[in-house]
Amino acid sequence: xxxxxxxxxxxxxxxxxxxxxxxxxxxxxxxxxxxxxxxxxxxxxxxxxxxxxxxxxxxxxxxxxxxxxxxxxxxxxxxxxxxxxxxxxxxxxxxxxxxxxxxxxxxxxxxxxxxxxxxxxxxxxxxxxxxxxxxxxxxxxxxxxxxxxxxxxxxxxxxxxxxxxxxxxxxxxxxxxxxxxxxxxxxxxxxxxxxxxxxxxxxxxxxxxxxxxxxxxxxxxxxxxxxxxxxxxxxxxxxxxxxxxxxxxxxxxxxxxxxxxxxxxxxxxxxxxxxxxxxxxxxxxxxxxxxxxxxxxxxxxxxxxxxxxxxxxxxxxxxxxxxxxxxxxxxxxxxxxxxxxxxxxxxxxxxxxxxxxxxxxxxxxxxxxxxxxxxxxxxxxxxxxxxxxxxxxxxxxxxxxxxxxxxxxxxxxxxxxxxxxxxxxxxxxxxxxxxxxxxxxxxxxxxxxxxxxxxxxxxxxxxxxxxxxxxxxxxxxxxxxxxxxxxxxxxxxxxxxxxxxxxxxxxxxxxxxxxxxxxxxxxxxxxxxxxxxxxxxxxxxxxxxxxxxxxxxxxxxxxxxxxxxxxxxxxxxxxxxxxxxxxxxxxxxxxxxxxxxxxxxxxxxxxxxxxxxxxxxxxxxxxxxxxxxxxxxxxxxxxxxxxxxxxxxxxxxxxxxxxxxxxxxxxxxxxxxxxxxxxxxxxxxxxxxxxxxxxxxxxxxxxxxxxxxxxxxxxxxxxxxxxxxxxxx
Numbered sequence: 001x002x003x004x005x006x007x008x009x010x011x012x013x014x015x016x017x018x019x020x021x022x023x024x025x026x027x028x029x030x031x032x033x034x035x036x037x038x039x040x041x042x043x044x045x046x047x048x049x050x051x052x053x054x055x056x057x058x059x060x061x062x063x064x065x066x067x068x069x070x071x072x073x074x075x076x077x078x079x080x081x082x083x084x085x086x087x088x089x090x091x092x093x094x095x096x097x098x099x100x101x102x103x104x105x106x107x108x109x110x111x112x113x114x115x116x117x118x119x120x121x122x123x124x125x126x127x128x129x130x131x132x133x134x135x136x137x138x139x140x141x142x143x144x145x146x147x148x149x150x151x152x153x154x155x156x157x158x159x160x161x162x163x164x165x166x167x168x169x170x171x172x173x174x175x176x177x178x179x180x181x182x183x184x185x186x187x188x189x190x191x192x193x194x195x196x197x198x199x200x201x202x203x204x205x206x207x208x209x210x211x212x213x214x215x216x217x218x219x220x221x222x223x224x225x226x227x228x229x230x231x232x233x234x235x236x237x238x239x240x241x242x243x244x245x246x247x248x249x250x251x252x253x254x255x256x257x258x259x260x261x262x263x264x265x266x267x268x269x270x271x272x273x274x275x276x277x278x279x280x281x282x283x284x285x286x287x288x289x290x291x292x293x294x295x296x297x298x299x300x301x302x303x304x305x306x307x308x309x310x311x312x313x314x315x316x317x318x319x320x321x322x323x324x325x326x327x328x329x330x331x332x333x334x335x336x337x338x339x340x341x342x343x344x345x346x347x348x349x350x351x352x353x354x355x356x357x358x359x360x361x362x363x364x365x366x367x368x369x370x371x372x373x374x375x376x377x378x379x380x381x382x383x384x385x386x387x388x389x390x391x392x393x394x395x396x397x398x399x400x401x402x403x404x405x406x407x408x409x410x411x412x413x414x415x416x417x418x419x420x421x422x423x424x425x426x427x428x429x430x431x432x433x434x435x436x437x438x439x440x441x442x443x444x445x446x447x448x449x450x451x452x453x454x455x456x457x458x459x460x461x462x463x464x465x466x467x468x469x470x471x472x473x474x475x476x477x478x479x480x481x482x483x484x485x486x487x488x489x490x491x492x493x494x495x496x497x498x499x500x501x502x503x504x505x506x507x508x509x510x511x512x513x514x515x516x517x518x519x520x521x522x523x524x525x526x527x528x529x530x531x532x533x534x535x536x537x538x539x540x541x542x543x544x545x546x547x548x549x550x551x552x553x554x555x556x557x558x559x560x561x562x563x564x565x566x567x568x569x570x571x572x573x574x575x576x577x578x579x580x581x582x583x584x585x586x587x588x589x590x591x592x593x594x595x596x597x598x599x600x601x602x603x604x605x606x607x608x609x610x611x612x613x614x615x616x617x618x619x620x621x622x623x624x625x626x627x628x629x630x631x632x633x634x635x636x637x638x639x640x641x642x643x644x645x646x647x648x649x650x651x652x653x654x655x656x657x658x659x660x661x662x663x664x665x666x667x668x669x670x671x672x673x674x675x676x677x678x679x680x681x682x683x684x685x686x687x688x689x690x691x692x693x694x695x696x697x698x699x700x701x702x703x704x705x706x707x708x709x710x711x712x713x714x715x716x717x718x719x720x721x722x723x724x725x726x727x728x729x
């Protein structure tokens with residue numbers, strides 16, 4: 001390889017980057033300016049093995065790397081060089097016109113490709129040819145077009161003739177010969193030509209470099225592709241690559257269980273290892289999007305993810321001694337499917353249907369069964385139990401108000417300086433005035449709320465009212481139930497439940513009771529552990545049954561026995577010593593699946609027929625939708641085949657993942673209802689669960705399992721049949 005210095009030129013202000021494999025500058029005459037391109041005896045930087053190459057950008061005319069502290073190390077076939085300037089790499093065919101073609105299929109042998117090409121020739125009038133790519137694969141290509149849009153009609157024509165999608169309009173390889181050389185222009189006007197397919201660019205100092213504005217570990221390989229343009233590739237150590245994958249696939253701030261993060265690290269590492277060389281024709285191994293697995297580089301690294309990656313360093317899943325194709329899906333709706341469901345034609349033995357359901361349901365004992373009540377009524381019942389008062393509904397008598405307030409005072413350990421006169425009635429205004437006199441709330445309310453506050457809450461006429469000062473304080477500090485924020489019912493009786501709920505809030509405000517709500521991390525007959533941001537907290541379960549409520553959204557019911565699973569949310573009301581006084585368990589309306597915390601544990605999508613046509617048209621040729629009919633589903637109830645009736649009664653069948661993408665649904669796990677809009681257009685409503693292809697590891701399910709106490713090996717072996725976990729060599 002040879003580097004020649006050319007004339008000084010102005011440097012274009014263009015920022016682009018691509019992917020590539022290895023090669024770099026050849027020898028160059030020593031530069032007089034130490035900042036110019038100069039040879040090195042050896043490279044001061046190395047990318048740790050094993051390496052992976054991530055294709056970040058393709059078909060770029062130019063790639064710009066700005067000046068940085070310490071400059072750049074540029075490594076090529078003839079050895080390393082240093083350049084202490086920013087520079088722009090220019091592709092051989094920068095500015096040349098690009099041609100397009102329809103890629104129909106790719107085969108390992110020329111004979112198989114030619115056989116398919118002959119079949120496709122009967123479907124279109126444009127020339128169909130077989131071309132070998134840079135990776136040695138044989139492609140069947142249809143047509144030669146000036147633009148991508150010009151190739152769309154041919155693609156649709158082939159689809160209409162019954163060819164199975166997907167088909168893509170792609171750039172053609174250059175038909176004109178070009179020299180395999182790069183031109184570098186640095187930011188001081190020096191220009192060099194570099195013979196060879198690619199160069200590897202590394203920062204001389206620091207851990208990262210920027211590609212397309214984002215920081216990445218490793219280096220940037222600039223590779224000339226078969227179209228004479230540049231692919232910009234992040235060449236990076238496999239373990240460092242995972243640091244930019246795992247947090248993007250399973251966010252550790254939300255899914256903060258180490259064993260789940262380990263499972264994600266091993267799955268992502270296995271997926272990457274299995275795909276090394278997959279895009280060899282383009283000079284890289286893997287893409288950075290969800291089409292492969294999401295990679296965002298240095299900017300998303302997280303401590304917990306890095307801990308999981310380090311703890312599992314080099315570990316991959318194998319089946320019959322070979323790394324598996326470790327597919328994974330975000331949310332599975334309680335069970336995954338065989339790989340053949342979403343990917344017809346595949347039958348990998350380790351990608352089989354797996355359950356993702358909690359089987360260990362425990363029970364908490366309560367004191368009695370009651371009726372369904374509101375949150376206020378539940379709070380009232382809890383106060384009555386704590387205070388030793390009868391839990392009754394209905395109107396209060398004045399003596400009952402005094403008894404309840406005195407019980408609250410005993411719990412908070414407070415004696416009024418002078419006994420307040422009992423309220424003459426249980427009218428709401430009289431009760432509020434009594435509370436104001438007992439606890440000095442009239443003066444407190446006047447100090448802490450403005451006349452304008454009281455006028456805003458209750459109207460101008462009550463801005464200076466003594467009762468309004470009490471009421472405004474209770475409203476402002478969230479002590480009263482929401483309905484007490486109006487003055488309209490002051491003449492009406494205060495219900496017993498309203499007073500008791502207010503007094504429970506008052507106990508909490510004065511620190512007599514505590515209130516902790518979080519997810520249950522452990523539970524047995526003697527203790528309950530809640531997972532808090534500050535660390536787990538354990539509460540003893542008293543031998544005597546407590547007030548125990550089960551909550552569905554805003555409705556509560558006291559029960560003598562409540563089914564509970566680890567990871568359910570619970571609210572523990574406790575005394576100053578931390579002893580529970582009452583427990584409220586929130587029933588999860590997504591049921592018992594391990595992935596029930598996902599936002600896609602249930603979903604609804606509703607589309608008009610014309611909206612579905614618009615989403616389908618990019619994949620299959622359709623102008624009008626006359627009907628949809630599921631033809632088959634698998635054991636997990638995912639739809640495997642869907643019949644589509646189009647214009648003029650024409651029908652075709654969608655299979656597997658085509659169904660999800662064509663209908664713009666999160667998963668194939670759905671039921672469908674067909675109705676009509678007011679204008680007579682059909683509407684299709686889909687009720688479903690799951691997000692992704694539903695195959696392999698369920699990521700949110702893995703988190704639920706880890707929360708339940710499963711270790712990484714148990715998690716992975718639940719989702720991948722017959723695998724072993726070994727260190728990758």
